[in-house]
Amino acid sequence: MDSNKSDRRRFLKQAAALAGVAAGAGLVTAKGQPTQDKHVHVEPPRRGARYSIDHLTHYTPLQDYAGIITPSRVHFVQQHSSEFPEIDADEHRLTIHGMVDRPLSFSMDDLKRLPSVSRVHFLECQGNSSSLIHTARAEPNMGLPVQYIWGMTSCSEWTGVPLSVLLKEAGVKKEGSWLVYEGADPGKFSHTLPMGKAMDDVFVAYAQNGDPVRVEQGYPIRMIVPGWEGPFSVKYLRHIKVVDQPYHAWNEAMNHSVTRADVGDKARWYHFQWATKSVITRPSAGMELRRGYVQITGLAWSGAGKIAKVDVSTDGGKTWREARIDGAVHSKAHTRFNFDWEWNGQETVIMSRSTDETGDVQPSREALYRNWGIKDLEHPARTTHFNAIQPWKIARDGTISDVMFAA
Numbered sequence: 001m002d003s004n005k006s007d008r009r010r011f012l013k014q015a016a017a018l019a020g021v022a023a024g025a026g027l028v029t030a031k032g033q034p035t036q037d038k039h040v041h042v043e044p045p046r047r048g049a050r051y052s053i054d055h056l057t058h059y060t061p062l063q064d065y066a067g068i069i070t071p072s073r074v075h076f077v078q079q080h081s082s083e084f085p086e087i088d089a090d091e092h093r094l095t096i097h098g099m100v101d102r103p104l105s106f107s108m109d110d111l112k113r114l115p116s117v118s119r120v121h122f123l124e125c126q127g128n129s130s131s132l133i134h135t136a137r138a139e140p141n142m143g144l145p146v147q148y149i150w151g152m153t154s155c156s157e158w159t160g161v162p163l164s165v166l167l168k169e170a171g172v173k174k175e176g177s178w179l180v181y182e183g184a185d186p187g188k189f190s191h192t193l194p195m196g197k198a199m200d201d202v203f204v205a206y207a208q209n210g211d212p213v214r215v216e217q218g219y220p221i222r223m224i225v226p227g228w229e230g231p232f233s234v235k236y237l238r239h240i241k242v243v244d245q246p247y248h249a250w251n252e253a254m255n256h257s258v259t260r261a262d263v264g265d266k267a268r269w270y271h272f273q274w275a276t277k278s279v280i281t282r283p284s285a286g287m288e289l290r291r292g293y294v295q296i297t298g299l300a301w302s303g304a305g306k307i308a309k310v311d312v313s314t315d316g317g318k319t320w321r322e323a324r325i326d327g328a329v330h331s332k333a334h335t336r337f338n339f340d341w342e343w344n345g346q347e348t349v350i351m352s353r354s355t356d357e358t359g360d361v362q363p364s365r366e367a368l369y370r371n372w373g374i375k376d377l378e379h380p381a382r383t384t385h386f387n388a389i390q391p392w393k394i395a396r397d398g399t400i401s402d403v404m405f406a407a
């Protein structure tokens with residue numbers, strides 16, 4: 001072991017030994033956090049609008065910002081409680097227990113002394129862009145279709161401590177093959193994670209775009225599970241238990257599993273990694289187009305890695321041309337694409353199709369349903385993990401509409 005490594009080990013040991021002692025002052029409290037900017041974000045928090053339990057939802061206005069970083073104040077929100085927990089960061093602890101050699105408890109100060117990483121990653125709710133939303137009626141103040149259908153994804157630069165650092169410090173026992181972990185919100189939102197992913201690129205984030213993690217996003221700490229569906233990224237993270245089997249936490253069993261007729265109505269269990277997706281954010285439904293030059297712009301992403309290319313069709317999918325990627329391409333992150341177009345005033349349909357670095361291509365709705373072995377809209381499988389190509393129809397008068405289920 002080189003001296004640098006052994007220094008670091010000693011440092012980690014000291015940090016762990018500090019655990020349990022109240023950390024110093026100076027951390028921002030929940031009250032000091034920025035709130036939603038009403039000018040940009042049009043929707044106030046709503047209760048139980050689409051779920052049977054208390055639920056707070058905000059959709060990101062994907063059409064209203066540039067580049068790939070979602071301004072923190074308009075990050076989407078999926079919160080399974082009637083209000084956000086107000087946590088005193090000075091008192092907050094993260095414990096690791098279960099099948100470990102040394103159960104540990106970290107204060108925020110302990111965590112900030114440990115080696116950190118800053119990574120740009122998207123988060124996306126398992127229900128984002130699902131056919132359920134395409135066929136639901138918009139409620140007042142939900143914004144344009146690209147916002148309320150696609151806006152349960154956002155992308156931030158997150159900073160925190162690799163989970164592998166914490167788990168190695170605790171010493172995972174041989175039989176420890178899964179984690180089950182819990183947030184400090186009233187519903188104790190919990191999730192399961194296989195050890196392989198936990199040791200790979202998962203981290204415990206305390207910063208979002210340079211600021212402390214926003215209250216709505218899990219202040220003071222949340223799990224970031226890059227590329228996997230939203231519920232894995234537990235907010236207000238409090239306990240991590242190392243276990244030897246997957247758990248079916250409430251959210252996984254009730255909210256996140258999908259039954260399939262072709263396997264005797266058994267659940268497929270929950271999904272893990274997002275497949276590749278893309279959407280044209282401008283021009284999109286609800287906007288009006290003028291003849292002549294049009295910049296088509298949008299976002300593409302994949303849970304499997306980097307975006308390799310994005311193709312755009314301006315003739316309803318008959319022909320495709322490659323879009324320009326603009327700015328940085330991060331792994332498991334939103335990627336900006338632009339495409340120059342001349343609209344001649346004729347009726348047409350525009351759409352984007354992403355390909356990721358593994359060669360996976362975003363499917364049409366028909367191809368997706370074929371893959372899933374389902375035929376129709378009424379099937380429950382349609383409600384999660386939807387990644388079909390989004391067609392926007394342009395009428396001769398320049399109005400634009402969503403034709404996912406009408407084309």
Ligand SMILES: Nc1nc2c(c(=O)[nH]1)N[C@H]1C(S)=C(S)[C@@H](COP(=O)(O)O)O[C@H]1N2
Pocket residue numbers: 075076077078079080081123124125126182183184185188189216217218229230231232233234235236
């Ligand atoms: N503690 C806690 N973590 C949670 C949730 C929650 O309600 N409570 N919602 C989950 C779901 S369903 C999603 S999609 C993401 C949303 O993260 P966001 O609200 O920061 O956008 O957080 C996940 N983590």
Ligand SMILES: [Mo]
Pocket residue numbers: 078124125126127230231
């Ligand atoms: Mo979600």
